[in-house]
Amino acid sequence: MPxxxxxxxxxxxxxxxxxxxxxxxxxxxxxxxxxxxxGGEVELTDGSKWYVDPISPxxxxxxxxxxxxxx
Amino acid sequence: xxxxxxxxxxDLIQEVLxxxxxxxxxxRAKHLAVNDQSIEQSKKCITSNRKSLPGVMTVRGxxxxxxxxxxxxxxxxxxxxxxGPVGCGQYSRAGRRNYYxxxxxxxxxxxxNFTSDFQEKDIVFGGDKKLAKLIDEIEGLxxxxxxxxxxxECPIGLIGDDIEAVSKKKAKELDKPIVPVRCEGxxxxxxxxxxxxxxxxxxxxxxxxxxxxxxxxxxxxxVAVIGDYNxxxxxxxxxxxxxxxxxxxxxxxxxxxxxxxxxxxPKVKLNLIHCYRSMNYISRHMEEKYGIPWMEYNFFGPTKIxxxxxxxxxxxxxTIQAGAERVIAKYEAQYAAVIAKYRPRLEGKRVMLYxxxxxxxHVIGAYEDLGxxxxxxxxEFAHNxxxxxxxxxxxxxxxxxxxxxxxxxxxxxxxxKPDLIGSGIKEKYIFQKMGIPFRQMHSWDYSGPYHGYDGxxxxxxxxxxxxxxxxxxxxxxxxxxxxxxxxxxPALKRASA
Numbered sequence: 001m002p003x004x005x006x007x008x009x010x011x012x013x014x015x016x017x018x019x020x021x022x023x024x025x026x027x028x029x030x031x032x033x034x035x036x037x038x039g040g041e042v043e044l045t046d047g048s049k050w051y052v053d054p055i056s057p058x059x060x061x062x063x064x065x066x067x068x069x070x071x
Numbered sequence: 072x073x074x075x076x077x078x079x080x081x082d083l084i085q086e087v088l089x090x091x092x093x094x095x096x097x098x099r100a101k102h103l104a105v106n107d108q109s110i111e112q113s114k115k116c117i118t119s120n121r122k123s124l125p126g127v128m129t130v131r132g133x134x135x136x137x138x139x140x141x142x143x144x145x146x147x148x149x150x151x152x153x154x155g156p157v158g159c160g161q162y163s164r165a166g167r168r169n170y171y172x173x174x175x176x177x178x179x180x181x182x183x184n185f186t187s188d189f190q191e192k193d194i195v196f197g198g199d200k201k202l203a204k205l206i207d208e209i210e211g212l213x214x215x216x217x218x219x220x221x222x223x224e225c226p227i228g229l230i231g232d233d234i235e236a237v238s239k240k241k242a243k244e245l246d247k248p249i250v251p252v253r254c255e256g257x258x259x260x261x262x263x264x265x266x267x268x269x270x271x272x273x274x275x276x277x278x279x280x281x282x283x284x285x286x287x288x289x290x291x292x293x294v295a296v297i298g299d300y301n302x303x304x305x306x307x308x309x310x311x312x313x314x315x316x317x318x319x320x321x322x323x324x325x326x327x328x329x330x331x332x333x334x335x336x337p338k339v340k341l342n343l344i345h346c347y348r349s350m351n352y353i354s355r356h357m358e359e360k361y362g363i364p365w366m367e368y369n370f371f372g373p374t375k376i377x378x379x380x381x382x383x384x385x386x387x388x389x390t391i392q393a394g395a396e397r398v399i400a401k402y403e404a405q406y407a408a409v410i411a412k413y414r415p416r417l418e419g420k421r422v423m424l425y426x427x428x429x430x431x432x433h434v435i436g437a438y439e440d441l442g443x444x445x446x447x448x449x450x451e452f453a454h455n456x457x458x459x460x461x462x463x464x465x466x467x468x469x470x471x472x473x474x475x476x477x478x479x480x481x482x483x484x485x486x487x488k489p490d491l492i493g494s495g496i497k498e499k500y501i502f503q504k505m506g507i508p509f510r511q512m513h514s515w516d517y518s519g520p521y522h523g524y525d526g527x528x529x530x531x532x533x534x535x536x537x538x539x540x541x542x543x544x545x546x547x548x549x550x551x552x553x554x555x556x557x558x559x560x561p562a563l564k565r566a567s568a
Contacts, residue, residue: 005355019267019352022120022454046112062359 004050007062014061016044033058041070074421074446075487077468080105084470087482095124102473106465113458119473120454122260128477130497131451133256135159137265139222141349142273143252145169145300145325146333147179148217150209153186154202154234155224159256160186168514170304171327178215185209194226199237206241206249217330218248220272228255248330250276261452261474262427263348270352273333278357280334292318292387293339297354297365298346298429301326303519308526309345309370315401316380316394318387324350337361341386343368345522346429348457370522371530372437373406402524410440413531416539418442420490423483425475425498426512427451432461434493434512437521441531446487449475477501491538506546508537 005017006027014027025048031040032054039054051070059065075083084103088096101118110116123129132140135153140163143151153160165182173179187205189198206219219241221234234251242249252272254265281287294313299306306326313320321339322332336342342354342365354365366386368379377399384395420443424431431448438445448465449472450457461471470483477498484492484507492502493512502509510516510533518533520526 005359007355007358017355019355022456024456062355064359 001066001068003064004067005062005064006059016042016050042067074444075468077105077107080468080470083483083486087479090478095127098124099127099476099479102475103479104471106462106467106469106471108462108465108467110462111459112455113462114455116462117455117458117471117473119450119458120260120263120452121474123474124476129451129474130477130495131260131474132262132265134254134258134262134265134268135222135224135256136163137262137267137349138252138254138269138272139163139265140167141262141300142266142269142325143220143222143250145171145181146328146330147171147173147181148215148329148331149220150180150183150185150213150216150218151220151222152202152205152209153184153224154198154221155187155189155226157186157188159224160184160222166514167300168302168517168519169326170301170307176213180213180216189224189226194230197230197232198227199232199234202232202234202237203241206237206245210245216247218250220250220252222252223255225256228253228257248277248280263452263454266349267352270350270356273353274356277330277333278337278353278360282337287335287338289338290319291340292391293321294318294341294343294383295322295324295332295336295339296320297322297324297336297342297344298350299323299326299522300346302513303515303517303521305520305522305526308520308523311525312370312376312380312398312523313343313383316384316398317391318383318394324353337363339363341366341383343383345370345433347460348428348453369433369436370526371434372440372527373402373410373524374440375433375436376524376527406524406527409528409531413535414442416535417531419444420538421446421487422491422493423447423470423487423489424492424512425449425451425472425480425494427453430493430512432457432464434521435464437527437530438534440527441534443491443534446470446489447472447483449473481505491534506543508540508543510534510537 002018007015009015015024016027017024025044025046027042028045029043037054037056038058039052042050049070050067052065052067088100091099104117139151161184164184171179171181175182187198187201193201221238238249238251250272252269254268258264299309306323310320322336337357342357342363344350344354344365344367347367357363358365368383369375380395380399384392422438422443422445424445427450431450435445447470492507492509495513496511499509499511515521521530
């Protein structure tokens with residue numbers, strides 16, 4: 001369950017940054033991304049999938065969240 | 072000699088790897104690559120930030136070097152205790168040339184070495200008492216210090232001293248920040264983890280000190296210069312450009328920086344990062360906690376400076392944007408003269424770099440401004456994100472090497488025959504004896520600054536002074552000159568060209 005910092009890149013895409021793993025990837029898709037909540041299964045551009053319980057109301061980025069690996 | 076093609080470079084890597092045993096060969100192969108600009112993510116072509124192989128010569132440092140030497144060390148009005156045996160602090164003392172203003176030993180302590188000088192009994196019985204006594208002594212002898220950091224050396228972690236408890240107790244007694252830093256040298260694979268640990272200790276112990284204190288007068292044009300260590304005066308050469316375009320530089324991290332500047336950084340509008348590798352961690356933290364955006368910039372060579380100034384100005388209003396144009400116009404005649412003077416002498420020269428942090432990619436622009444070409448580059452301690460940024464700056468089919476070993480670097484140089492090598496002190500004399508001009512790119516070879524327009528003039532002069540030095544033609548005894556000319560020594564070829 002790594003702590004992941006999510007921030008917006010210059011182009012507006014969301015970046016998924018795990019300091020301990022030294023990994024920064026762009027988020028490709030988010031399961032729930034509505035005005036009420038944000039979260040669920042998150043897929044990165046490298047194909048890996050992560051899960052966070054949907055957060056309501058949607059968090060303000062940048063923020064740190066605890067993700068789980070989703071398989 | 073002409074540049075190698077992609078196939079030739081791949082062959083060269085294979086050839087160099089030949090001497091290793093099977094397992095070592097497999098491991099080292101992942102760290103050597105041929106640049107391909109079409110690759111988006113460096114992890115597809117190069118592996119980085121891995122443990123060096125036992126038995127090969129690496130030039131990496133340790134976590135203590137990353138914390139005491141790089142991040143904390145340049146903060147001038149704090150005293151940084153090298154907690155542990157005497158050597159770590161003494162042999163690295165003042166070697167990095169982080170310039171600062173102040174009266175050393177009175178209100179600034181940058182070039183001094185403070186150590187707890189561990190003896191056998193401290194290892195056996197623990198060094199906490201000694202640390203407490205040392206802090207009291209420091210306070211008595213140097214009362215103008217603004218704070219103290221405890222930089223752990225390897226034994227502290229091994230014997231399990233509780234430096235946090237001592238620091239907390241003493242901080243209360245003295246009413247000054249005392250920061251314990253767990254940067255024992257054995258942590259991590261290189262100094263890179265030391266940067267991270269140091270940034271985390273700033274985050275935990277310093278950055279929030281003035282939260283809720285609004286007495287500091289802010290302006291809409293406040294910025295902080297982060298990751299500029301003022302080597303040979305670099306940060307000063309950068310700072311004047313930012314101030315001339317109308318920005319107010321509140322803090323310098325960490326070259327010529329003070330504790331107060333660090334505490335005030337959360338009040339700025341934008342963090343400007345020069346060395347991404349060592350200080351992106353704290354910038355990310357400030358972005359999350361205080362909502363301060365950060366951006367990377369590059370102040371090596373006029374092309375990149377103009378690009379960076381415009382990029383920085385774009386974050387502010389028209390007055391700053393006009394200011395940026397004004398600054399670029401003001402220095403145009405100056406840098407044009409530098410290029411006119413040195414470009415004809417340096418045109419077409421080929422450079423190989425092997426440094427750390429930001430330079431293997433940042434200085435490429437400066438060399439290109441002088442008509443030179445970087446044909447190989449590599450980092451001591453980079454991570455994948457550094458290589459992501461490097462791939463774009465290097466031309467296709469040039470060589471990339473991560474944590475290169477002494478043997479590999481020498482073999483690459485023998486084949487590629489560059490006109491100049493930029494690396495550190497440990498490589499310097501080997502290559503000079505091979506007859507290849509060399510500049511130390513860690514400490515600017517006791518020169519500098521190299522940042523900014525003023526620095527570019529010095530950079531160009533130094534490169535010319537090194538490459539076109541007549542000494543390279545004198546490496547052979549006169550009565551052996553004929554013989555040497557026939558054996559195609561790179562040095563003599565260069566001298567006759």
